[in-house]
Amino acid sequence: MDSIVGKYLDKASQCVKCGICQPECPTYIATGDESMVARGRLALLEAVAEGDLKFSSGIADRISKCTNCLSCVTNCPRGIDPVKIINAAKGDYFEKNGSDFISKIVFKYLGNNERSLYPLFKLMGMAGNLFYNRIPAEGWLKEFLPFVKNGIKKNLPQFGKRNLKDELPETIKVEKPKMRVVFFTGCMTDFVFQETGQKIISILKANNIETIIPKNLGCCGAPAYYMGDHKTTLKLAQENFRILLQLNPDYIIINCATCGQVLKSVYEILLNVNGDFSDFANKVIDIHKFLLVNKCETEDLQNMVGSDNKGHSATIKQLQKAICSDKKIRVTYHDPCHLKRGLNTYLEPREILKSLPWVDFVEMENPDACCGGAGGFNLKHYDLSLEIGKRKADSIKHTGADVVATGCPACQMQIMDVLNRAGYNRPVLHTVELLNY
Numbered sequence: 001m002d003s004i005v006g007k008y009l010d011k012a013s014q015c016v017k018c019g020i021c022q023p024e025c026p027t028y029i030a031t032g033d034e035s036m037v038a039r040g041r042l043a044l045l046e047a048v049a050e051g052d053l054k055f056s057s058g059i060a061d062r063i064s065k066c067t068n069c070l071s072c073v074t075n076c077p078r079g080i081d082p083v084k085i086i087n088a089a090k091g092d093y094f095e096k097n098g099s100d101f102i103s104k105i106v107f108k109y110l111g112n113n114e115r116s117l118y119p120l121f122k123l124m125g126m127a128g129n130l131f132y133n134r135i136p137a138e139g140w141l142k143e144f145l146p147f148v149k150n151g152i153k154k155n156l157p158q159f160g161k162r163n164l165k166d167e168l169p170e171t172i173k174v175e176k177p178k179m180r181v182v183f184f185t186g187c188m189t190d191f192v193f194q195e196t197g198q199k200i201i202s203i204l205k206a207n208n209i210e211t212i213i214p215k216n217l218g219c220c221g222a223p224a225y226y227m228g229d230h231k232t233t234l235k236l237a238q239e240n241f242r243i244l245l246q247l248n249p250d251y252i253i254i255n256c257a258t259c260g261q262v263l264k265s266v267y268e269i270l271l272n273v274n275g276d277f278s279d280f281a282n283k284v285i286d287i288h289k290f291l292l293v294n295k296c297e298t299e300d301l302q303n304m305v306g307s308d309n310k311g312h313s314a315t316i317k318q319l320q321k322a323i324c325s326d327k328k329i330r331v332t333y334h335d336p337c338h339l340k341r342g343l344n345t346y347l348e349p350r351e352i353l354k355s356l357p358w359v360d361f362v363e364m365e366n367p368d369a370c371c372g373g374a375g376g377f378n379l380k381h382y383d384l385s386l387e388i389g390k391r392k393a394d395s396i397k398h399t400g401a402d403v404v405a406t407g408c409p410a411c412q413m414q415i416m417d418v419l420n421r422a423g424y425n426r427p428v429l430h431t432v433e434l435l436n437y
């Protein structure tokens with residue numbers, strides 16, 4: 001427990017057990033268990049650090065079930081960052097006990113670089129298409145399927161197709177560019193939601209922005225970091241940081257909230273590069289914010305969605321056709337935890353959606369409540385993840401929305417699954433996919 005004792009325990013011991021973190025903690029709401037909220041988790045870790053408790057697998061389990069939603073960080077009146085402490089503890093536990101066999105293999109791949117993830121995603125895509133998608137979720141064969149609950153399989157999007165980076169040149173050049181940006185696609189957009197990536201590139205290109213998608217950029221490291229493998233994350237962070245620093249773009253655009261949070265905040269914890277780091281971190285920007293904070297893009301965006309309703313993108317046309325030709329599409333928005341509380345981006349997606357003439361925007365109840373996706377958490381703790389997701393599905397259902405927009409591919413995947421389970425199948429899209437481009 002050296003890192004906790006050395007770095008964070010003094011902070012953890014300032015917890016006055018007020019419980020303000022309790023009502024919004026998704027794992028507490030889902031379980032009602034005091035050891036599943038920041039206050040309880042910190043108390044367990046303090047007891048471990050003081051030698052009163054052994055760092056058992058039971059404690060590790062409670063720590064690993066934190067979704068990293070940052071709600072406790074935002075709400076704590078004492079300014080404690082329970083997520084930092086919890087993740088440091090995960091790192092200590094991983095260091096001493098390692099991980100399960102599958103995670104070990106995945107992290108070994110991750111630690112090399114994103115190129116080595118390609119065969120892994122291909123294999124998973126093939127296994128999904130040949131095996132998972134064909135086997136019914138009922139009968140004896142279901143025993144061989146992961147992620148089956150109440151006779152329903154997890155809703156998996158198609159992946160294993162050619163990845164986005166291989167489809168595109170490394171630099172998308174334009175004449176007399178007004179700026180030069182890096183688009184940090186992240187693994188999900190590169191391998192699964194390529195349409196979102198294509199849409200972002202079209203928008204940037206049309207706005208006369210030169211876009212670099214470095215082929216040698218690796219995974220941001222989120223899956224490894226949140227599972228406690230901080231060595232793999234550090235390796236990825238050092239390499240990505242070196243590449244991005246060398247390119248020196250005007251902005252580093254992300255469309256995955258977790259990639260953004262990791263680049264800005266986790267890299268700061270792991271890398272020891274103070275001076276350079278704030279320059280770097282200030283360049284990391286979510287696509288919603290990027291489109292609005294840059295004056296040019298704001299004007300272009302307004303032109304793009306402006307006075308008439310013609311020339312809708314394929315997505316809009318398909319949606320209108322599917323929903324009912326010429327009526328407005330009722331859209332609600334889910335705030336990804338890492339986008340709202342991590343990157344302070346929540347007004348921008350709403351501003352964009354409300355400006356679209358074909359969108360009837362409707363706010364859901366608790367739009368910033370965690371959906372339970374949380375990357376690898378969803379795979380490792382599937383039942384708890386679904387329990388948390390039920391609340392999100394209910395909020396969405398109550399809006400009567402035709403479409404759900406969000407700003408994180410991991411949330412997108414989780415919401416698709418929980419809506420399907422709630423019998424409310426609706427398209428779940430990244431906001432940019434609704435833009436008329």
Ligand code: SF4
Nearest residue numbers: 015016018019021076
């Ligand atoms: S809100 Fe902060 S001080 Fe209060 S119990 Fe939670 S972590 Fe402790």
Ligand code: SF4
Nearest residue numbers: 025066067069070072
């Ligand atoms: S980050 Fe979220 S899940 Fe984890 S302890 Fe805090 S509120 Fe609970």
